[in-house]
Amino acid sequence: MSSDIKHHIKIYRNVFIGLLLFTGLTVGASYINFSVIWVGIGLGILIAFVKGYLVASNFMHLNNEKSLIYTILAFTVLFFVVVFFVPSIWNTQELHSPEHIPMQNGEVFKENNQQNYHQEDGGHH
Amino acid sequence: MKIPYNEDLRPDTGLYNAKLGIWLFLASEVMLFGGLFSAYIMLRLSDPNWANYGQSALSVPLATLNTAVLITSSVTMVMSWVSLKLKDLNKYSFYMGLTLLCSFGFLIIKYIEYTSKFNHGLFPSTNNFLAVYFTLTGLHAIHVIAGILVNGYFFGPGKKMWNTEPERFTNRIEIAGLYWHFVDLVWIFLFPALYLL
Amino acid sequence: MSKTQNEDSFWRKYIFSIDHKVIGIQYGVTSLLFLFFGFSLIMVMRWQLAYPNTEIPLIGWMFENRMLSPDMYNSFGAMHGTIMIFLGVVPIIVGAYGNYLIPLQIGAPDMAFPKLNMVSYWCFFVGGIFMLSGFFLPGGAANSGWTSYPPLADIATTGQTVWLFGMVFLITSSLLGSINIIVTIIQLRTEGLTWMRLPFFIWAQLITSFLLVLAFPPLEAAGIFQLMDRLAFTSFFMPSGLIVGGEVISGAGTAYAGGGSPLLWQHLFWFLAHPEVYVLILPAFGIIGEIITNNTRKPLWGYKILVYSVFFLGFMSFIVWAHHMFLTGMGQTMSVFFAITTMIISIPSVVILTCLIISLWGGSIRYNTPMLFALSFLPMFAMGGVTGLPLGIPLSDIHLHDTYYVISHFHYVVAPGTIFAIFAGIYYWFPKITGKKLNEVLGKIHFIFSLIFMNGIFFPMLIQGLAGVSRRLADGGESYAHAQSVIHYNEFMSISAWLLALAQLPFIINIIMTIIKKKDKVVDSNPWNATTMEWACPSPPVAHGNFETQPVAYRGPYEYSVPDKDIDFCPQFEKGDK
Numbered sequence: 001m002s003s004d005i006k007h008h009i010k011i012y013r014n015v016f017i018g019l020l021l022f023t024g025l026t027v028g029a030s031y032i033n034f035s036v037i038w039v040g041i042g043l044g045i046l047i048a049f050v051k052g053y054l055v056a057s058n059f060m061h062l063n064n065e066k067s068l069i070y071t072i073l074a075f076t077v078l079f080f081v082v083v084f085f086v087p088s089i090w091n092t093q094e095l096h097s098p099e100h101i102p103m104q105n106g107e108v109f110k111e112n113n114q115q116n117y118h119q120e121d122g123g124h125h
Numbered sequence: 126m127k128i129p130y131n132e133d134l135r136p137d138t139g140l141y142n143a144k145l146g147i148w149l150f151l152a153s154e155v156m157l158f159g160g161l162f163s164a165y166i167m168l169r170l171s172d173p174n175w176a177n178y179g180q181s182a183l184s185v186p187l188a189t190l191n192t193a194v195l196i197t198s199s200v201t202m203v204m205s206w207v208s209l210k211l212k213d214l215n216k217y218s219f220y221m222g223l224t225l226l227c228s229f230g231f232l233i234i235k236y237i238e239y240t241s242k243f244n245h246g247l248f249p250s251t252n253n254f255l256a257v258y259f260t261l262t263g264l265h266a267i268h269v270i271a272g273i274l275v276n277g278y279f280f281g282p283g284k285k286m287w288n289t290e291p292e293r294f295t296n297r298i299e300i301a302g303l304y305w306h307f308v309d310l311v312w313i314f315l316f317p318a319l320y321l322l
Numbered sequence: 323m324s325k326t327q328n329e330d331s332f333w334r335k336y337i338f339s340i341d342h343k344v345i346g347i348q349y350g351v352t353s354l355l356f357l358f359f360g361f362s363l364i365m366v367m368r369w370q371l372a373y374p375n376t377e378i379p380l381i382g383w384m385f386e387n388r389m390l391s392p393d394m395y396n397s398f399g400a401m402h403g404t405i406m407i408f409l410g411v412v413p414i415i416v417g418a419y420g421n422y423l424i425p426l427q428i429g430a431p432d433m434a435f436p437k438l439n440m441v442s443y444w445c446f447f448v449g450g451i452f453m454l455s456g457f458f459l460p461g462g463a464a465n466s467g468w469t470s471y472p473p474l475a476d477i478a479t480t481g482q483t484v485w486l487f488g489m490v491f492l493i494t495s496s497l498l499g500s501i502n503i504i505v506t507i508i509q510l511r512t513e514g515l516t517w518m519r520l521p522f523f524i525w526a527q528l529i530t531s532f533l534l535v536l537a538f539p540p541l542e543a544a545g546i547f548q549l550m551d552r553l554a555f556t557s558f559f560m561p562s563g564l565i566v567g568g569e570v571i572s573g574a575g576t577a578y579a580g581g582g583s584p585l586l587w588q589h590l591f592w593f594l595a596h597p598e599v600y601v602l603i604l605p606a607f608g609i610i611g612e613i614i615t616n617n618t619r620k621p622l623w624g625y626k627i628l629v630y631s632v633f634f635l636g637f638m639s640f641i642v643w644a645h646h647m648f649l650t651g652m653g654q655t656m657s658v659f660f661a662i663t664t665m666i667i668s669i670p671s672v673v674i675l676t677c678l679i680i681s682l683w684g685g686s687i688r689y690n691t692p693m694l695f696a697l698s699f700l701p702m703f704a705m706g707g708v709t710g711l712p713l714g715i716p717l718s719d720i721h722l723h724d725t726y727y728v729i730s731h732f733h734y735v736v737a738p739g740t741i742f743a744i745f746a747g748i749y750y751w752f753p754k755i756t757g758k759k760l761n762e763v764l765g766k767i768h769f770i771f772s773l774i775f776m777n778g779i780f781f782p783m784l785i786q787g788l789a790g791v792s793r794r795l796a797d798g799g800e801s802y803a804h805a806q807s808v809i810h811y812n813e814f815m816s817i818s819a820w821l822l823a824l825a826q827l828p829f830i831i832n833i834i835m836t837i838i839k840k841k842d843k844v845v846d847s848n849p850w851n852a853t854t855m856e857w858a859c860p861s862p863p864v865a866h867g868n869f870e871t872q873p874v875a876y877r878g879p880y881e882y883s884v885p886d887k888d889i890d891f892c893p894q895f896e897k898g899d900k
Binding site for chain 3: 126127128129130135138140142145146149150152153154156157158159160161163164167168171172174248249250251252253256259260264
Binding site: 068075076079082083086087089090103104105106107109 | 508532536537540562563565570572573574575576580581585586589590593637640641644652653656
């Protein structure tokens, strides 16, 4: 029992070092200007997931948990993904930002057809 | 009248009550931050002006330090639970004290960050990036404060339970630890999402 | 508990009790009071709808010009919805029924976390006070609908802010309560109570609590965003260039930076509010199931099918929410996806209803008051369900969205649906709680007139909705040409509503009379000859611990009319031969 715990203390120390290293890595990577923006974002998300996995599996003992907990968490993650993604892919034909946002950068509202409202604005806001 | 399975494990689930309870609570917290992150993504994707909103005003070095502080507090938290498993109350107090110190450190650095924003005229109402930044980190900070209250109680008056029911006390620290690790976990995602990406 | 019952102070025993039975009654009494208040609000609104611009009788002195102004009408409407759902129905079916019955039906001495249970109740109470305090603020209570859509809700009067604070407390109460219920059901089932021996009521409560745990937090997030918009002038939901009263109030040079999305609120709100409607109906299914099996003297038909259906229903409820948003200009892919999931989710509901109906086949039906309410639940819920289908198809929803058709649909499922289940449950379990049965004659009068007047209110609404009369109109459609042919129903519906209120008098009198009267010398702990475990303990149950001896489950929950037995029921908790 005691050696079991000592073994765990070693693991916690290693996880601690790993977390600090990955933190440094993710900060360093953020200074690199990737040619494709999504690579940088993907890398950051990946490192975050690795760090999260280290905390969840070791500190939160999820690597050795009961199946009921796993089941509950599996459904939670599924619904998390749903609430996370659906609002953003709402207008699936238009996964880009609208061309014109009104009232920015000193733009002034003009009455009576002098302001040109694009159809993109009408639907989303 | 005793509630069954408060300390001993129910045979078919292998859990004691509070363990199941805290995981359910954490599941609800996952959904809470799901809603918050979903808002961040939706607002960011629909605004071509996002890059001008001042992510550069955030201090990456300070936040990196804060990340290290919080990670440290997570390690000391799990070590305080290990100390109880090794029946060493003094070590427990040492590690729990360190956890509290780190937690306060996190809040102090947050305070420095916030006041520096305000002094530069940057408020939640200034633009949507700052709105997201202040709201999400603010909510996270509230969760840190709640953690401090719980851990502080177990560091102070709550420690008495060790004398009468050591196993139950150890379980309580395990539960408090699960909550605290979750607070760390959220920050692990918040930090890159707001400061780096 | 180191103190015995006699040592508990008044405060500990009745006010800050940690006993699930006391807490259940606290939830029940508080929410019934809120329910009647919410009903009163709509009764005032119905005066305005029946007799527009005439002075309100009796209570007119409370209002400016003795009439309901359009702003007040909106306020009453928003608060009616909020109060009925969050302060009335859900606290009763989950807080009262759940807390009182779950430990009894699974043979447990209390809930898993008794102190947390107490905190849940008081959070609910505080949340209710916050919400109602809006009526006393300048500008009145929240008036942006129970759905609180921005941008209107972002800039509405102070009542909206206390509504949001109230919601934070209510959501907290709900989360703590549902965690308690899930842990109790999973961990505290007594010996012999395997999963497939659980009463259907317990399955319904389990799934309901999972819905509450996972679906409420995004609304909490949205509520925090809206509070930030209102108090810190952020623009989470404020679009740029919003014009109010001829003035631009958001965008560069105004108080709001703009760039926000009102749609974001709708997503986060409906992500909860759709599972919320299944929270409203699932415990009702559970109650009705218990009462039907008991009064047909037959097991529930299709127990396994019922269990799988509630699981499937619970899962699907998370992926249908956007059918409340068909008119927001959503992309076709999304629209098709949500229409399909909405059609699919109607299947488990129908399966559950069908199993309950088939359960009647060949039964020796006893027509007591609980059974009358339970029987009428079936066609009434069917009406509600069927009227939901054209709302789930985008094409027909374009015509019906935000009309009285929608109001009729959801009231049919909740009013002669869930509320009838609540009444049925009160008549059924009253003898367990107090040791006395409610009067049958008064009960039957309560039943028949409630049924008639419920239909009197909500059926004509279908006609009005099909004609295109919009909801939330303070004049009831008076100023619209397309409403003229159906406007005359307003008076009929209002009179039905007031008569429905009168029909509750026998119920109230019944309860008071029965509480006052003395108990019989020997109190029957199982007056309905039922089989589930709550009938094993005395009536009322033992104060701390419920059961005199720890019950054990020897068989399934609905062993009625077992062949070769002398009596027509074999309780789950009695040893017997099998």
